[in-house]
Amino acid sequence: MHIFSPLVGPPGRIRMAATALVLTLALTSCASVPPPNDSMSLAQTQLQSARDAGAADYAPVDLGFAQDKFQQAQAAMAERKYADAANLAGESIADAELARAKARLAAAHSQILAKVKENNRLRRLGEQAEAAELKQDQHQTAPPSASSVPPPPTQDMPAPSSSAISAPAVDGFQTVPSGSQQPDANTQGGQP
Numbered sequence: 001m002h003i004f005s006p007l008v009g010p011p012g013r014i015r016m017a018a019t020a021l022v023l024t025l026a027l028t029s030c031a032s033v034p035p036p037n038d039s040m041s042l043a044q045t046q047l048q049s050a051r052d053a054g055a056a057d058y059a060p061v062d063l064g065f066a067q068d069k070f071q072q073a074q075a076a077m078a079e080r081k082y083a084d085a086a087n088l089a090g091e092s093i094a095d096a097e098l099a100r101a102k103a104r105l106a107a108a109h110s111q112i113l114a115k116v117k118e119n120n121r122l123r124r125l126g127e128q129a130e131a132a133e134l135k136q137d138q139h140q141t142a143p144p145s146a147s148s149v150p151p152p153p154t155q156d157m158p159a160p161s162s163s164a165i166s167a168p169a170v171d172g173f174q175t176v177p178s179g180s181q182q183p184d185a186n187t188q189g190g191q192p
Contacts, residue, residue: 035077036086043070043089046096055099058106066095 047066055063073088 032080033082033086035082036073036089039086039089039093040073040077043073043092043096046093046100050096050100050103053100053103054107055096055103057103059099059102062095062099062102066092066099069095 043066047063047070050059050063050066069088069092073085073092076082076085076088
């Protein structure tokens with residue numbers, strides 16, 4: 001039977017390489033990550049910006065997520081878990097930015113609705129003023145009704161022009177065609 005030895009080569013060299021590898025891994029894992037002070041400051045600034053934009057009213061859930069992540073980041077900083085603190089601060093920044101954007105959007109939407117409401121109110125006032133003006137114009141230009149205005153006075157008909165009157169007959173009398181009646185003296189219309 002053949003037995004293979006896992007260690008090939010001089011035993012001192014392998015042990016030295018293994019020891020160096022273990023030391024390298026130990027130093028790498030113990031190497032301290034610098035505290036994420038800049039990320040923590042930025043997260044705090046973004047949280048305040050979101051609050052100032054009205055995220056408490058318009059995006060309370062996202063603001064709550066950002067605040068929770070920031071508190072977790074602070075706890076990780078206190079435990080000197082700087083890598084975790086940096087990740088949590090980054091998440092807090094993202095949530096705070098989202099909350100601020102939603103708050104600004106909601107505030108803009110609210111302003112738009114207020115403007116639309118004001119425009120509708122002004123439009124109704126304008127339409128009412130226009131209708132009142134039209135009614136007043138119609139009242140001023142409309143012909144008066146028959147019951148409120150007396151009828152115009154009757155005038156005598158004007159006399160016909162002299163050219164319309166024929167010249168008198170030669171003997172001074174006008175002849176009346178036979179078969180026609182003579183007008184009564186009592187009727188209006190002038191001489192026979």
